[in-house]
Amino acid sequence: MRVFVLIWLTALSLGWFSAPGETWAAGSSAVHEYRLDNGMRILVKEDHRAPVAVSMVWYGAGSMDEFNGTTGVAHVLEHMMFKGTPKVPMGEFSRKIARAGGRDNAFTSRDYTAYFQTLHRDRLPLALELEADRMTNLLLTKEEFEKEIQVVMEERRWRTDDRPTALLYEALMATALKAHPYRQPVIGWMNDLQNMRVEDARDWYQRWYAPNNAILVVVGNVTGDEVHRLAREYFGAIPPRALPERKPQLEPDQRGMRRVVVKAPSELPSVYLAFRVPKLRDPEKDWEPYALDVLEGVLSGHEGARLTASLVRGSRLAASAGAGYQGTGRGPGFFLLTGTPSEGKTVAELEAALRAEVRRIAEEGVGREELDRVKAQVVAAQVFARDSMFAQASQMGALESIGLSHRTIDIMVDRIREVTPEQVQEVAARYFGDEALTVAVLDPQPLSQKRRAAPPAGARH
Amino acid sequence: MTARRSFGAYERIVRGVAWLCLLLVASIAGKAYALLPIQDWKTASGARVLLVVNNDLPMLDVSVDFPAGSGFDAPDKAGLASYTNHLLKLGAGGLSENEISQRTADVGAQLSGRFTADRAGLYLRTLSSTKERDRALDVMTRVLLQPEFPAEALAREKARGIAGLKEADTRPDTIASRAFRRLVFGDHPYGRRAAGEVETVSALTRADLLDFYRRHYVADRAVVSIMGDITRVEAERIAELLTSKLPRGGDAQASMPSVRALERPQSSVLSHPASQAHILVGGPGIRRSDPDYFPIFVGNYILGGGGFASRLNEEVRQKRGLAYSVYSAFVPLLREGPFQIGLQTRGDQAQAALKIVRETLSTFVTSGPSEQELEEAKNNLIGGFPMRIDSNRKIHEYLATIGFYDLPLDYLDRFVENIRKVSVNDIKAAFERRIQPERLVTVVVGGGVEPTAQP
Numbered sequence: 001m002r003v004f005v006l007i008w009l010t011a012l013s014l015g016w017f018s019a020p021g022e023t024w025a026a027g028s029s030a031v032h033e034y035r036l037d038n039g040m041r042i043l044v045k046e047d048h049r050a051p052v053a054v055s056m057v058w059y060g061a062g063s064m065d066e067f068n069g070t071t072g073v074a075h076v077l078e079h080m081m082f083k084g085t086p087k088v089p090m091g092e093f094s095r096k097i098a099r100a101g102g103r104d105n106a107f108t109s110r111d112y113t114a115y116f117q118t119l120h121r122d123r124l125p126l127a128l129e130l131e132a133d134r135m136t137n138l139l140l141t142k143e144e145f146e147k148e149i150q151v152v153m154e155e156r157r158w159r160t161d162d163r164p165t166a167l168l169y170e171a172l173m174a175t176a177l178k179a180h181p182y183r184q185p186v187i188g189w190m191n192d193l194q195n196m197r198v199e200d201a202r203d204w205y206q207r208w209y210a211p212n213n214a215i216l217v218v219v220g221n222v223t224g225d226e227v228h229r230l231a232r233e234y235f236g237a238i239p240p241r242a243l244p245e246r247k248p249q250l251e252p253d254q255r256g257m258r259r260v261v262v263k264a265p266s267e268l269p270s271v272y273l274a275f276r277v278p279k280l281r282d283p284e285k286d287w288e289p290y291a292l293d294v295l296e297g298v299l300s301g302h303e304g305a306r307l308t309a310s311l312v313r314g315s316r317l318a319a320s321a322g323a324g325y326q327g328t329g330r331g332p333g334f335f336l337l338t339g340t341p342s343e344g345k346t347v348a349e350l351e352a353a354l355r356a357e358v359r360r361i362a363e364e365g366v367g368r369e370e371l372d373r374v375k376a377q378v379v380a381a382q383v384f385a386r387d388s389m390f391a392q393a394s395q396m397g398a399l400e401s402i403g404l405s406h407r408t409i410d411i412m413v414d415r416i417r418e419v420t421p422e423q424v425q426e427v428a429a430r431y432f433g434d435e436a437l438t439v440a441v442l443d444p445q446p447l448s449q450k451r452r453a454a455p456p457a458g459a460r461h
Numbered sequence: 462m463t464a465r466r467s468f469g470a471y472e473r474i475v476r477g478v479a480w481l482c483l484l485l486v487a488s489i490a491g492k493a494y495a496l497l498p499i500q501d502w503k504t505a506s507g508a509r510v511l512l513v514v515n516n517d518l519p520m521l522d523v524s525v526d527f528p529a530g531s532g533f534d535a536p537d538k539a540g541l542a543s544y545t546n547h548l549l550k551l552g553a554g555g556l557s558e559n560e561i562s563q564r565t566a567d568v569g570a571q572l573s574g575r576f577t578a579d580r581a582g583l584y585l586r587t588l589s590s591t592k593e594r595d596r597a598l599d600v601m602t603r604v605l606l607q608p609e610f611p612a613e614a615l616a617r618e619k620a621r622g623i624a625g626l627k628e629a630d631t632r633p634d635t636i637a638s639r640a641f642r643r644l645v646f647g648d649h650p651y652g653r654r655a656a657g658e659v660e661t662v663s664a665l666t667r668a669d670l671l672d673f674y675r676r677h678y679v680a681d682r683a684v685v686s687i688m689g690d691i692t693r694v695e696a697e698r699i700a701e702l703l704t705s706k707l708p709r710g711g712d713a714q715a716s717m718p719s720v721r722a723l724e725r726p727q728s729s730v731l732s733h734p735a736s737q738a739h740i741l742v743g744g745p746g747i748r749r750s751d752p753d754y755f756p757i758f759v760g761n762y763i764l765g766g767g768g769f770a771s772r773l774n775e776e777v778r779q780k781r782g783l784a785y786s787v788y789s790a791f792v793p794l795l796r797e798g799p800f801q802i803g804l805q806t807r808g809d810q811a812q813a814a815l816k817i818v819r820e821t822l823s824t825f826v827t828s829g830p831s832e833q834e835l836e837e838a839k840n841n842l843i844g845g846f847p848m849r850i851d852s853n854r855k856i857h858e859y860l861a862t863i864g865f866y867d868l869p870l871d872y873l874d875r876f877v878e879n880i881r882k883v884s885v886n887d888i889k890a891a892f893e894r895r896i897q898p899e900r901l902v903t904v905v906v907g908g909g910v911e912p913t914a915q916p
Contacts, residue, residue, distance in 0.1 A: 047516050052848055052851045091775075094769035094770065095770055095837070098768075098837065099844075100840070101840060101841055102844070102845065103844035103848070118617045119844075119846075119848070120844060120848075146782075148782060150783070151782045152781035152785075154737065154782075154806060158785050159785075161737075162735040162907070219759075258841070265631055267627040268624060268628045299568065300563050303550075303559075304560070309562075316620075341620070373567050374565065374569070377569050378569075380569020381567070383519060383520055387520065387853050393895070445629075
């Protein structure tokens with residue numbers, strides 16, 4: 001699930017998804033911002049290195065806005081968005097983009113749903129015209145839904161059911177959270193998919209797909225005014241709609257450690273530890289999320305960072321070990337420690353060793369050198385991110401979709417550079433006790449063992 | 462995060478193909494001169510250098526590649542090429558493995574190994590400011606020229622690697638691709654796993670790694686690719702720095718055996734508790750130097766390489782909802798790399814899906830694409846050209862490919878022409894020559910499909 005850590009700087013190890021920052025502000029174009037009368041927002045960043053444009057439409061609704069019984073519907077609707085309108089029949093959307101030399105796709109997260117095209121800058125009008133059309137005119141027929149829901153179930157089998165570590169992560173989140181919808185997997189529970197109807201997708205579409213819940217982000221060889229004009233032309237006439245009230249659904253405090261075991265066919269065990277930690281709400285005033293991010297970098301920001309140096313290369317207790325923290329997002333935050341023990345070692349030993357590494361920082365602090373290293377990586381990663389238009393558009397869209405300004409990117413970088421060793425030590429001391437910890441363990445099962453018979457598929461529609 | 466289209470195996474394979482096929486933008490740019498002014502020269506030690514200067518961003522990409530991929534592994538030493546490459550960074554020039562990682566991170570640089578069936582090397586991405594760049598290059602130079610292959614690190618990495626092999630061998634996708642490779646390539650090195658096998662990895666010694674390094678990481682077979690914010694003079698200095706002290710004239714003008722065509726259809730059905738059956742169908746494909754390269758490339762886009770636009774996707778996913786991901790791919794290599802069609806589907810649908818795949822392939826090979834399909838494919842491949850070279854990273858990869866596979870420097874300039882002139886008959890003929898639908902390998906793993914079943 002960490003595959004798409006879109007914006008937060010924990011992603012610096014992922015290279016092209018890292019955030020731009022200081023040199024970005026100085027060395028490249030500013031972001032143009034517009035708002036149409038119907039409430040749709042437009043962000044444009046000029047990048048004139050190639051005759052290309054990346055266009056993205058972000059809807060401010062993700063799986064955390066779903067209700068029990070219809071988990072997965074945000075993602076199902078994302079699939080259905082390619083199934084045609086009266087003007088652009090089934091299959092034609094992608095075909096038109098392909099004929100224009102472009103590529104298109106979409107993704108759904110817990111916080112938002114986004115659709116994108118990458119194409120020659122001259123063909124940008126086509127992308128906008130098609131997006132505007134499916135914002136209001138989606139057909140959503142029962143026939144196409146019945147086929148596509150099968151595809152989504154195959155996707156769930158492929159992505160989760162047959163992948164032991166994906167099952168482990170799913171169980172971790174479902175155990176760590178009791179009330180907040182982040183406990184549901186983005187893909188949805190299989191039984192909810194089996195019982196989903198086209199009406200559920202339609203309800204979702206009518207509830208959330210409105211211009212006043214959408215942000216258009218374009219990065220490329222374009223001008224702000226040009227995109228603004230095109231957006232007005234294609235999206236301007238779409239009427240806004242009242243959006244439903246969102247309940248906060250705050251997670252109650254955790255009162256003690258939780259444990260969950262997942263048995264799945266596999267050779268090696270794994271352990272995931274999730275500690276409840278704060279997330280970024282006020283980019284100017286908050287400091288803990290930045291300190292947690294630096295902590296993540298100190299623990300596993302590169303191959304010589306503490307977890308690998310100590311547990312994989314040093315004591316050889318672990319075959320692999322890592323830390324993860326995503327500081328931005330609408331829901332609750334977690335700091336993850338993960339690992340697979342070496343042959344002959346146990347998950348219990350590894351769990352203790354992972355926590356001991358954090359405790360060592362809580363007790364002894366971190367060196368100035370380690371801190372500077374993390375900061376150097378952050379600064380360089382900002383420059384590298386400018387090599388990808390897609391990464392730049394993703395960063396802006398993801399931040400704006402969760403209610404933070406795209407300018408937060410610069411603020412985050414500055415604040416991270418101000419983090420002190422004491423602050424890192426303080427968050428390491430504060431958030432890594434037993435009280436708000438959830439531990440998930442993968443218990444490997446032999447391949448030869450027969451799977452439990454699948455439960456009845458439930459009522460099909 | 463969950464997406465509508467799989468970016469998994471499909472993307473990995475197709476990216477390999479895509480990189481080897483950059484298209485010309487002449488139609489778009491309308492310019493007669495080379496799109497990317499590639500400079501190339503040889504270092505004093507005989508290494509080939511390719512350079513594109515671009516100062517838009519204050520960064521630099523540098524790689525050095527050798528014919529040292531897994532295809533050069535001996536049968537009893539499967540995994541050796543990969544371990545040699547991996548161990549470069551684990552102790553070199555007086556630096557410990559942690560010092561190598563830390564020094565690289567200190568200047569925000571990223572240094573990684575590069576590895577395929579043909580190629581192996583190092584890749585560096587760094588800021589171009591002098592201090593950062595030179596420190597990063599210092600680490601890269603030590604790693605490339607003075608690897609120590611510490612016995613301790615090797616022992617540990619072997620243990621980790623073996624654990625990883627055992628884990629991978631529980632996964633249906635690994636089991637399927639291993640079986641597929643073995644049936645397609647027999648005892649050719651392309652049939653072996655890059656990461657090796659438990660027995661062969663267990664037996665690897667430090668002397669093996671040193672020997673492989675000395676024979677394969679040699680100066681006159683090195684390809685240095687440089688892209689970004691740099692001057693020609695500086696690039697020359699860097700290229701000399703990286704290559705002048707490489708091993709010379711490796712005795713082994715390492716050659717790879719030919720790939721034998723399949724003589725008969727073969728199939729393998731393996732049980733696995735996975736809910737989905739993982740299906741692979743294919744055989745040997747084409748060489749990078751194959752004269753049918755462009756017809757095959759365009760044809761495969763139509764068959765199953767073009768994502769949503771492809772025939773396989775239309776038949777298997779869009780019409781019938783049988784799979785989330787279905788693709789076809791050629792991986793052109795020094796020798797005939799694999800052609801494969803892959804998909805995953807619920808076990809009880811495996812036979813139905815397999816039947817559709819075979820019919821779709823067979824029809825395509827027999828009848829070729831329609832004129833309209835061909836036109837649409839050309840529209841995409843030609844119109845989509847700018848996206849293939851819209852970043853430093855992509856251009857750098859293109860340089861490395863041109864250098865390694867010895868493609869002409871005006872490859873780009875001729876590419877549109879090469880795509881344009883592909884005809885329906887060219888594609889039909891090329892597929893008929895390369896793909897015999899009645900003589901393919903089929904592998905099915907998991908989904909409750911029993912080994913006794915007829916695939």
